Amino acid sequence: MNLKKVLTKDSVLLSLKANTKQDVIEEMVTFLAEAGKVGDRDAALNAVLDREAKMSTGMQHGIAIPHGKTDSVDKLIVAIALQPEGVDFEAMDEKPSTIFVMTLSPENHTGPHIQFLAEISKLLSQETLRAKLLAAKNEEEVLTLLT
Amino acid sequence: MTEAIPVVVQAVHQASEAGTSHGITHMMMLLVLQLAVIIIVAKIGGYLVQRFLNMPSVLGELLSGMIIGPYALGGKISLPDIGLLFAESNGFAASYELYGIATLASIILLFLAGLETDIAAFLRYSVVGSVVGLGGLLAAFIVGDLISVVWPGNGIDSFMDPAALFLGVISVATSVGITARILAEKRKMSSPEGVTILAGAVFDDVFGIVALAIVMGMAKVSMSGGEVNWGEIGIIAAKAIGFFVVVTSLGLIFARKITAAIKQFKSKEVIVAICFGLAMLLAGLAEMAGLAMIIGAYIMGLALSRTDLAHEIESNLKGVYNILVPIFFCVMGMMVDFAAMKPLLMFGIVYSLLAVLSKVIGCGLPALAMRFNARGALRIGLGMLPRGEVALIVAGIGLASGIIDQGIFGVAIMMTVITTLLAPPLLVKSFEGGSGLRKEMKGGSENIQSIALELPSRDITEFLLNRFIRALRNEEFYVNRLHPTEPTYQVRKDDIMFVLIEDGKTLRINVPDEHQTVARLMLLEELLSLSDLLEATQKMEDLQSMGNDLLAGMF
Numbered sequence: 001m002n003l004k005k006v007l008t009k010d011s012v013l014l015s016l017k018a019n020t021k022q023d024v025i026e027e028m029v030t031f032l033a034e035a036g037k038v039g040d041r042d043a044a045l046n047a048v049l050d051r052e053a054k055m056s057t058g059m060q061h062g063i064a065i066p067h068g069k070t071d072s073v074d075k076l077i078v079a080i081a082l083q084p085e086g087v088d089f090e091a092m093d094e095k096p097s098t099i100f101v102m103t104l105s106p107e108n109h110t111g112p113h114i115q116f117l118a119e120i121s122k123l124l125s126q127e128t129l130r131a132k133l134l135a136a137k138n139e140e141e142v143l144t145l146l147t
Numbered sequence: 148m149t150e151a152i153p154v155v156v157q158a159v160h161q162a163s164e165a166g167t168s169h170g171i172t173h174m175m176m177l178l179v180l181q182l183a184v185i186i187i188v189a190k191i192g193g194y195l196v197q198r199f200l201n202m203p204s205v206l207g208e209l210l211s212g213m214i215i216g217p218y219a220l221g222g223k224i225s226l227p228d229i230g231l232l233f234a235e236s237n238g239f240a241a242s243y244e245l246y247g248i249a250t251l252a253s254i255i256l257l258f259l260a261g262l263e264t265d266i267a268a269f270l271r272y273s274v275v276g277s278v279v280g281l282g283g284l285l286a287a288f289i290v291g292d293l294i295s296v297v298w299p300g301n302g303i304d305s306f307m308d309p310a311a312l313f314l315g316v317i318s319v320a321t322s323v324g325i326t327a328r329i330l331a332e333k334r335k336m337s338s339p340e341g342v343t344i345l346a347g348a349v350f351d352d353v354f355g356i357v358a359l360a361i362v363m364g365m366a367k368v369s370m371s372g373g374e375v376n377w378g379e380i381g382i383i384a385a386k387a388i389g390f391f392v393v394v395t396s397l398g399l400i401f402a403r404k405i406t407a408a409i410k411q412f413k414s415k416e417v418i419v420a421i422c423f424g425l426a427m428l429l430a431g432l433a434e435m436a437g438l439a440m441i442i443g444a445y446i447m448g449l450a451l452s453r454t455d456l457a458h459e460i461e462s463n464l465k466g467v468y469n470i471l472v473p474i475f476f477c478v479m480g481m482m483v484d485f486a487a488m489k490p491l492l493m494f495g496i497v498y499s500l501l502a503v504l505s506k507v508i509g510c511g512l513p514a515l516a517m518r519f520n521a522r523g524a525l526r527i528g529l530g531m532l533p534r535g536e537v538a539l540i541v542a543g544i545g546l547a548s549g550i551i552d553q554g555i556f557g558v559a560i561m562m563t564v565i566t567t568l569l570a571p572p573l574l575v576k577s578f579e580g581g582s583g584l585r586k587e588m589k590g591g592s593e594n595i596q597s598i599a600l601e602l603p604s605r606d607i608t609e610f611l612l613n614r615f616i617r618a619l620r621n622e623e624f625y626v627n628r629l630h631p632t633e634p635t636y637q638v639r640k641d642d643i644m645f646v647l648i649e650d651g652k653t654l655r656i657n658v659p660d661e662h663q664t665v666a667r668l669m670l671l672e673e674l675l676s677l678s679d680l681l682e683a684t685q686k687m688e689d690l691q692s693m694g695n696d697l698l699a700g701m702f
Binding site: 051111112113114115117118121122 | 455618620621622623640661664665667668669671672675678
């Protein structure tokens with residue numbers, strides 16, 4: 001699938017301040033809400049936290065993919081955030097997470113939502129790409145690396 | 148085919164004039180009785196063949212038609228007040244009105260075939276798929292056409308003879324359904340050979356339709372007494388390809404807009420009916436443009452296949468399909484005139500065997516040239532072997548328009564039956580032994596992962612499988628059940644393809660390495676959603692009291 005259709009410069013949050021799992025999720029949802037992409041910030045936050053409560057989305061190699069289904073968005077919304085120092089995200093390999101990909105998708109709309117997460121996870125499985133992303137100087141660079 | 152409409156009108160007119168209202172009522176009564184017999188016999192025949200011979204039901208439907216048709220039982224058993232139930236009329240095995248119903252069925256068949264085509268996969272699929280498809284198409288067409296020219300005594304003497312062209316096109320269209328089922332059963336669906344066969348078949352379908360369009364155009368010129376020269380063929384081909392490309396592109400570009408407009412009706416039934424109406428409209432326009440009706444129906448299906456209505460239309464038309472399409476195959480069977488076929492029996496056998504060889508060689512050689520060894524190439528060639536629905540429809544069009552006679556029509560049916568019967572045992576046998584890839588290619592990009600998830604009970608596995616299928620469809624994947632009794636599904640979207648199997652308590656996914664992430668993540672989400680369900684069940688009132696409420700007041 002074409003990641004360019006979903007990823008734009010304003011989906012990138014380069015300087016994530018949070019250093020706990022809860023704060024990372026809140027900061028990312030707020031980032032999306034402030035960009036006017038989410039109708040009800042709290043509903044979106046709860047959707048992501050509910051999903052996270054079932055099983056952590058902290059994968060391996062510092063990647064985390066927090067996501068949720070909520071009707072406070074009307075199409076697939078994505079945020080990419082970086083935190084080179086790492087945050088404990090209860091990852092599968094118990095290592096700190098550094099690259100966060102958040103998606104919010106409407107409850108009953110069809111569309112490639114999980115497929116987007118899968119495609120981006122596949123990309124991020126390359127070690128060199130992860131290193132380049134974490135060293136990226138601006139949003140433009142992140143976008144070029146991913147699309 | 149174009150001539151059929153005025154003739155039907157004339158026939159109805161004559162009937163009503165001859166016997167006033169009694170004439171047309173009698174005609175309709177006969178039609179309804181014929182349909183009753185056809186539906187029951189075809190369905191039972193299809194069932195028996197599928198259940199006991201493990202062959203596609205279409206063979207049973209064809210066979211039922213041969214038995215009840217005017218050239219067998221239908222021409223012998225006379226009923227009181229009616230006479231022969233299936234009598235030959237105007238040298239044609241079916242009455243015009245019965246043929247009309249069969250034509251409608253062929254439109255539904257091709258409309259749904261178009262809907263089920265994954266056009267993005269067609270545009271993006273691996274090069275090997277297109278080369279294999281094209282190789283098989285050219286070889287089958289040329290060999291099918293040439294043998295009819297070379298063979299003495301069938302009245303065909305030039306490569307451009309419409310009948311020769313038809314025999315070429317008839318031997319083109321692969322019916323991959325039976326191959327897909329065998330690949331799924333043998334767990335070879337995602338093997339390099341399996342992926343190549345399925346990709347090749349998509350190309351084969353589309354190119355086959357384009358080839359039919361060209362041949363129809365040429366045949367019509369030649370039937371009207373005109374001489375077809377190479378310059379004209381170029382024009383006809385350009386017109387056919389142009390119609391296909393332009394209408395399909397317009398369809399794909401505007402499909403979402405058109406469906407958005409139709410969706411204003413908010414009623415599924417109205418939406419589905421309008422879409423089917425559009426398919427018939429395009430079918431009629433295609434015929435007016437000098438092509439065949441099924442081409443228009445197929446294009447409309449292709450155009451709508453990329454919209455979110457595709458699944459809705461498909462599931463809503465399935466019921467009509469299940470009743471009408473067997474009528475079509477049964478009527479095709481009825482048209483087999485054994486007496487007319489007798490002198491052409493040897494020709495039929497040679498034509499059928501060459502249809503086998505041309506596909507095996509035509510598809511096998513390109514595969515061999517690309518990255519398969521002889522074993523792999525043979526598997527691919529055999530996988531592309533079975534001909535089916537489209538071959539029968541093309542043959543029917545040829546017969547109805549007078550381009551081929553009943554003898555040649557019988558030969559076409561014979562070829563369809565022989566290739567369909569031969570493919571399964573040969574294919575199964577060919578998959579014995581080692582890899583079909585050349586040594587240096589082994590362990591390439593086609594590594595298949597088998598993901599297995601064992602659940603506490605079969606019920607939970609089945610439940611999870613259904614949830615997973617629904618989630619896949621929501622993500623715009625195409626999910627097709629491959630086997631009527633075995634719970635095996637093929638999942639497709641663009642260049643992604645994998646297989647789902649419910650194996651007792653285990654849910655199994657066979658997926659190429661590069662696409663396992665999407666399969667794993669989606670299955671994980673569905674697995675986690677089971678916990679919501681569990682929580683909700685725990686919130687249910689005490690079961691005993693719910694049961695009591697249900698039964699209270701019954702006695």
